[in-house]
Amino acid sequence: MLPAAPGGVLRRAGRRPGDYRGPAMRALMLHGPGDLRLEEVPHPAPGPGEIVVRPEAALTCATDAKMLRAGAHPALGPLPAPLGHELAGTVAAVGDGVAWPRPGDRVVVANSAPCGACPRCLEARPNLCERIVYLTGAFAELVLVPAAIVRRNVIALPDGLAPEPAAMTEPLACAVHAAGRVEAGPGATVLVLGGGVQGQFMTALLARRGCRVLVADPHPERRERALRFGAAGALEAPRDEAAVARARRATPGGRGADAVVEAVGRSETWRIAAALARPGGEVLLHGGCPAGSEVALPTGPLHYEELTLRGSYHHSPSAVREALSLLAGGALPAAELLGAPVGLAEVPALLATAPGEKRPVRLH
Numbered sequence: 001m002l003p004a005a006p007g008g009v010l011r012r013a014g015r016r017p018g019d020y021r022g023p024a025m026r027a028l029m030l031h032g033p034g035d036l037r038l039e040e041v042p043h044p045a046p047g048p049g050e051i052v053v054r055p056e057a058a059l060t061c062a063t064d065a066k067m068l069r070a071g072a073h074p075a076l077g078p079l080p081a082p083l084g085h086e087l088a089g090t091v092a093a094v095g096d097g098v099a100w101p102r103p104g105d106r107v108v109v110a111n112s113a114p115c116g117a118c119p120r121c122l123e124a125r126p127n128l129c130e131r132i133v134y135l136t137g138a139f140a141e142l143v144l145v146p147a148a149i150v151r152r153n154v155i156a157l158p159d160g161l162a163p164e165p166a167a168m169t170e171p172l173a174c175a176v177h178a179a180g181r182v183e184a185g186p187g188a189t190v191l192v193l194g195g196g197v198q199g200q201f202m203t204a205l206l207a208r209r210g211c212r213v214l215v216a217d218p219h220p221e222r223r224e225r226a227l228r229f230g231a232a233g234a235l236e237a238p239r240d241e242a243a244v245a246r247a248r249r250a251t252p253g254g255r256g257a258d259a260v261v262e263a264v265g266r267s268e269t270w271r272i273a274a275a276l277a278r279p280g281g282e283v284l285l286h287g288g289c290p291a292g293s294e295v296a297l298p299t300g301p302l303h304y305e306e307l308t309l310r311g312s313y314h315h316s317p318s319a320v321r322e323a324l325s326l327l328a329g330g331a332l333p334a335a336e337l338l339g340a341p342v343g344l345a346e347v348p349a350l351l352a353t354a355p356g357e358k359r360p361v362r363l364h
Helices: 062-070 147-152 169-180 197-209 220-228 241-249 267-275 299-304 317-328 344-353
Strands: 024-032 035-042 051-058 087-094 106-109 143-145 154-156 189-193 212-216 233-235 257-262 277-285 308-311
Touching: 024 344, 035 344, 051 106, 062 344, 147 154, 154 317, 169 197, 169 317, 189 197, 189 267, 197 212, 197 220, 197 257, 212 220, 220 233, 241 267, 257 267, 267 277, 267 299
Parallel strands: 189 212, 189 257, 212 233, 257 277, 277 308
Antiparallel strands: 024 035, 051 087, 051 143, 087 106, 106 154
């Protein structure tokens, strides 16, 4: 297949007999690290239990940028693979055996579905399902949704909710799951490291719980936004020992936070998170680091101060539904996180140069 020419001009991919079941459509296809191409690909036809959705909104995500940089991810199939995983749209076609949704229905599509029967699912940890089915391909004019996701994680778009904020259901669901991993309750001081999308969502969710949330981020506009998302205060990012000491002084008695949430995804920030928790406190490692990353942690606080460290990954069907309910109810100013729309041809450069931005992608 041929890559997009300079300037994002679409080139026609090579065709073989039997490649196409119908007319061609445009889609972004990942071929390897840094190699994301705008191509013509076959129009999808749904098999049994599957549906085809025409996205009304698809959003860029830092995870898409990670996939582009690495050319690999657990959610991706064999390369070349379609990219994009946050979407809301209208059902264009359904396969045999699909009673709902029907063509013309407007839906929110989550990017995975657990099997419901493996040991992890039976432990009520479906985000760790051993046979989880993922979906990528939102950066296209049509998206084929696997049968497992149709059964478990396709939801009607609520009346009155625009498709752009509805497409944020998936990232908010990740934060809903992560917030559920934090034990801190009303009145506790929680320090969130990172004011990106996940940091803002975590701030809003924990503030709704009654926690006193402090957000640390290097960007003034993100610190200001955190206050609108419910933070009680905002700090400079603690990137050295002096800044770590200043952040610690902002906590009650300078002892450290009851809980620290790392929402950056860097090994050095994981280490800093552990340094900012009070004795007996907890640390949630929510930001995903690049593959192969390692972190060195001082053993003293872990042992003598009995810190609790937890990871957080992905979401569950219940978290997806809670996230959509929060968005439909206007529980947080999610639309503030959306930037200006971009075209399909602009997505590769955006993911390479501004990986943290959440931008609607024009698909039609």
